[in-house]
Amino acid sequence: xxxxxxxxxxxxxxxxxxxxxxxxxxxxxxxxxxxxxxxxxxxxxxxxxxxxxxxxxxxxxxxxxxxxxxxxxxxxxxxxxxxxxxxxxxxxxxxxxxxxxxxxxxxxxxxxxxxxxx
Amino acid sequence: xxxxxxxxxxxxxxxxxxxxxxxxxxxxxxxxxxxxxxxxxxxxxxxxxxxxxxxxxxxxxxxxxxxxxxxxxxxxxxxxxxxxxxxxxxxxxxxxxxxxxxxxxxxxxxxxxxxxxxxxxxxxxxxxxxxxxx
Amino acid sequence: xxxxxxxxxxxxxxxxxxxxxxxxxxxxxxxxxxxxxxxxxxxxxxxxxxxxxxxxxxxxxxxxxxxxxxxxxxxxxxxxxxxxxxxxxxxxxxxxxxxxxxxxxxxxxxxxxxxxxxxxxxxxxxxxxxxxxxxxxxxxxxxxxxxxxxxxxxxxxxxxxxxxxxxxxxxxxxxxxxxxxxxxxxxxxxxxxxxxxxxxxxxxxxxxxxxxxxxxxxxxxxxxxxxxxxxxxxxxxxxxxxxxxxxxxxxxxxxxxxxxxxxxxxxxxxxxxxxxxxxxxxxx
Numbered sequence: 001x002x003x004x005x006x007x008x009x010x011x012x013x014x015x016x017x018x019x020x021x022x023x024x025x026x027x028x029x030x031x032x033x034x035x036x037x038x039x040x041x042x043x044x045x046x047x048x049x050x051x052x053x054x055x056x057x058x059x060x061x062x063x064x065x066x067x068x069x070x071x072x073x074x075x076x077x078x079x080x081x082x083x084x085x086x087x088x089x090x091x092x093x094x095x096x097x098x099x100x101x102x103x104x105x106x107x108x109x110x111x112x113x114x115x116x117x118x
Numbered sequence: 119x120x121x122x123x124x125x126x127x128x129x130x131x132x133x134x135x136x137x138x139x140x141x142x143x144x145x146x147x148x149x150x151x152x153x154x155x156x157x158x159x160x161x162x163x164x165x166x167x168x169x170x171x172x173x174x175x176x177x178x179x180x181x182x183x184x185x186x187x188x189x190x191x192x193x194x195x196x197x198x199x200x201x202x203x204x205x206x207x208x209x210x211x212x213x214x215x216x217x218x219x220x221x222x223x224x225x226x227x228x229x230x231x232x233x234x235x236x237x238x239x240x241x242x243x244x245x246x247x248x249x250x251x252x
Numbered sequence: 253x254x255x256x257x258x259x260x261x262x263x264x265x266x267x268x269x270x271x272x273x274x275x276x277x278x279x280x281x282x283x284x285x286x287x288x289x290x291x292x293x294x295x296x297x298x299x300x301x302x303x304x305x306x307x308x309x310x311x312x313x314x315x316x317x318x319x320x321x322x323x324x325x326x327x328x329x330x331x332x333x334x335x336x337x338x339x340x341x342x343x344x345x346x347x348x349x350x351x352x353x354x355x356x357x358x359x360x361x362x363x364x365x366x367x368x369x370x371x372x373x374x375x376x377x378x379x380x381x382x383x384x385x386x387x388x389x390x391x392x393x394x395x396x397x398x399x400x401x402x403x404x405x406x407x408x409x410x411x412x413x414x415x416x417x418x419x420x421x422x423x424x425x426x427x428x429x430x431x432x433x434x435x436x437x438x439x440x441x442x443x444x445x446x447x448x449x450x451x452x453x454x455x456x457x458x459x460x461x462x463x464x465x466x467x468x469x470x471x472x473x474x475x476x477x478x479x480x481x482x483x484x485x486x487x488x489x490x491x492x493x494x495x496x497x498x499x500x501x502x503x504x505x506x507x508x509x510x511x512x513x514x515x516x517x518x519x520x521x522x523x524x525x526x527x528x529x530x531x532x533x534x535x536x
Contacts, residue, residue, distance in 0.1 A: 020139070023132040023168070054139065054157060056164040057223055080486060084446035085157040087481035092158060093165075093226040094212055102486035104453050109486070154443055 004029045006036050009046075012113060013037065013075075014106075016048040026062040033066060037073045044113040045070050048106055050081025060095045067100045076116045077101065080109035123183070129196070130176045135167040138179055142194065145181055149190050151252045159192060159250045162230035165223040166196045166246055174198025174244055184249065191232070191251035199243040206236055259376050261310040263361045264303070272303050274357035282353060289340045298333055298350070305329055306354075316379060318386045327390060334391040338398035347395045351388040355381070415441045417448040424525045425454045426518070430463030438474035445478065449487045456528060457482060458521045462493030472507040479512050488513070488528075492521035 002025060007014040013036060019025070033045065047063065049055065055063070067077040078101045082090075090097070101116070103109035125145075127138045142163045146156040163179070170177045177198030184191040203209045212225045228234040231248035238244040264271060276299050280292065305326045312322050319327075330351070337347045358380060366373040415437070420426045427445050449457060459475065461467070467475075479489040492515040494502075502509060515521040526532060 020136050022136045053143075054160050054164060056161050056168075057226060058164075058168060082485045084443060084450060084481070084485065085154045087446065087484040088154050088442065088477070089157045089161045089230065090484055091477045091480045092229055093161060094229065095226075096480055097484060102484055104450065104455060104486040108453065108455065152443075154439070 003032065006033060008036075008040055008042070011041070011043040011117075012046060012110075013040065013042045013044070014046045014048065016051070018051045020054075021052070021059050023058055026059060030062060030066060030069070034069050034073065037070055037075050042075050043117045044075055045077040046106065046109050046113060047077060047079045048081050048109075049079060049086075050083065050105070052086065053083065055082070055086050055090055057093060057095060060090060060093075060097060064097050064100055067097075076113060078103050078109040078113050078116075080104065080106055125181045127179050127181070128176075129167055129170045129179055129198075132168070132171065135164060135171065138167050139164050141181060142192070145183065145192055146250075146252075149183060149192060149252060151192075151250075155250065155252055158230040159194075159248075162227040162248055162250075163194055165227040165230075166194070166248070169223050169246075170196045170198045170200075170244075173203075174200030176200075177243070184251070189251050191249055193247060193249045195245065195247045197243065197245040202240040202242055202244055203236075203238040204240050206238055210236075259365060259372070260358065260362060260380055261307065263358075263365055264307040264310065267361065268303060268307055271354075271357050271361065272300055274360075275299055275303070275354050278353050278356055279350070282349065286340075286342060286346060289337075289342060302326070302329055302333070302350075303354075316382055316386075318383065318390060326387070330387060330391050331394045334394035335398045338395045339402070342395075344392050344395050348388045348392050351384055351391055355384055358384075411437055411440050415444050417445055419452060419454070420458070420522060421526065421529075421531075423452075423454045423456060423529050424522070425449065425452060425457040426460060426522075427457065428460045428463065428518075432466070433464055433471045433474070435470060435474070438471060438478075442474065442478045442481065446481055446485065449482060449485060455487050456490070456525045457487055458490045458492055458518065458525060460493040460518045460521070461491065461498070462495070462518065464493075464498075467498045467501055469505045469507065472502055472505060472509075476507070476509070476512065490515060490521045490525060492516070492518045 002019070004015060004017055004019070004025065007016075013033070015029070015033065036042065037045065045066070047066065049063070052059070063079055067079070070077045079097070080103045082102065101112060103112045125141060127141060128134060129138060139160050142160050143156060146159050151159065167179060170179070175198060177196065177200070180195040180197075182193045182195075184193050210225050210228060227248060232251050233247075233249040235247045236244070237246075276296050279295060279299065309322050309326050317323075333350065334347055359377065362376050362380065363373060366376060415427065415429070418426050418428070425445070425448055427441065429441065433441070445457060445459070448454075459478070461475075464471070475491060479491070482489045490513045491509075494514055494516060513524065515524060523533065
């Protein structure tokens with residue numbers, strides 16, 4: 001079955017979404033990621049969505065849920081690389097992803113993750 | 119593939135939604151939509167396509183180019199023969215949800231479109247047409 | 253009717269050079285010739301090309317309907333000529349005169365040819381008039397369309413020019429907004445800023461509205477949406493240059509700016525932005 005790979009980088013997990021997300025895939029990612037946070041005792045999650053050309057309410061909810069679930073498991077999440085057109089659309093849709101940390105790219109996302117988990 | 123053609127796509131599974139989004143993207147690119155307009159239309163289509171599958175029990179989407187003398191656009195019609203929406207006005211309100219989304223599907227799709235028409239009768243199904251001009 | 257067109261066609265076949273010479277002479281002597289905008293040789297070449305295609309279309313017994321396929325080459329050439337003249341700055345009547353001025357040399361010859369047959373003369377004149385009028389109107393149509401395209405392009409350029417995004421410091425962008433913001437312009441502004449944020453990787457952007465005369469609900473909402481979109485991407489916006497009047501309007505309109513950093517001047521906003529990235533300005 002199709003899965004989104006989760007990479008381990010020290011105490012952080014890196015997820016780069018590079019496929020056109022369908023709903024089942026999003027649910028699988030949620031399961032895999034929470035399991036991996038626990039098994040790897042990860043302190044933070046970096047979610048790179050720079051390849052996504054669309055975030056609808058379902059994927060938006062997944063992003064927001066991942067961030068909340070990670071927090072319950074004592075890990076911080078930073079979402080990086082949202083494209084301008086996607087951000088404009090999300091705002092128009094009425095989604096602000098309240099409480100989700102964001103950064104422009106992987107590098108600044110990593111810095112942010114380090115500063116909030118240290 | 120000639121994109122300036124009417125096309126009907128089946129909507130049964132969530133993979134169909136992915137295919138449908140790609141078709142909408144392709145059409146809006148060939149009509150010269152800006153990147154933001156493309157994204158808005160594809161996102162609206164994604165919301166409505168999911169509704170068709172989850173609430174309508176599957177259906178289809180018709181994609182039609184709109185070619186007028188001084189403007190161009192796309193019309194998308196989602197139809198199903200599902201249980202219908204008892205209170206359309208309520209369903210359009212943000213935060214109203216019956217499924218697993220965030221309750222932004224219908225209202226959000228309306229905000230992302232230039233025109234929005236909905237016809238629904240309980241027990242007979244739902245038909246939503248959205249248009250977006252470039 | 254056929255014979256009339258043939259009579260014109262016969263004349264043209266016999267004396268295309270003569271017609272061309274007279275026509276070009278007439279155009280050169282007319283006040284509507286813009287010697288400042290095009291050379292005599294260009295004019296001669298355009299006229300020759302047109303007359304050649306016109307003659308060919310007539311020979312094929314083309315119908316009087318200029319939209320018919322037989323006229324497609326003539327229309328195409330006229331389209332090119334009108335477009336280039338519209339771009340060069342000719343007026344619509346100067347452009348249409350190109351076709352209309354062909355009447356005089358042609359009528360003179362038709363008259364000489366059919367002088368003995370008044371009925372045929374009237375018919376031929378009428379057919380020719382109808383035909384040239386339609387072609388003349390066609391040039392005006394193309395001319396108008398080309399002008400509209402120019403206006404559209406200039407509008408777009410103006411829109412882009414009027415919304416420059418500048419880098420104040422490494423990691424700090426500024427967008428000085430000047431003039432009235434409408435919905436369309438605000439959207440361009442928004443996209444420009446967000447694109448620049450990605451390009452430069454700047455986590456901070458200052459939107460300065462000192463030069464914006466009024467802020468209505470729509471503009472305020474657009475600003476808020478820009479701030480929200482930037483935040484989703486991982487950048488923060490500061491709005492500066494809010495004049496007292498605008499502050500009052502914003503509150504009266506019920507627009508909620510509590511989540512947005514606002515400063516009254518660009519200088520204040522810049523200083524806050526510097527502090528955010530760990531810098532400060534000190535006397536040397």
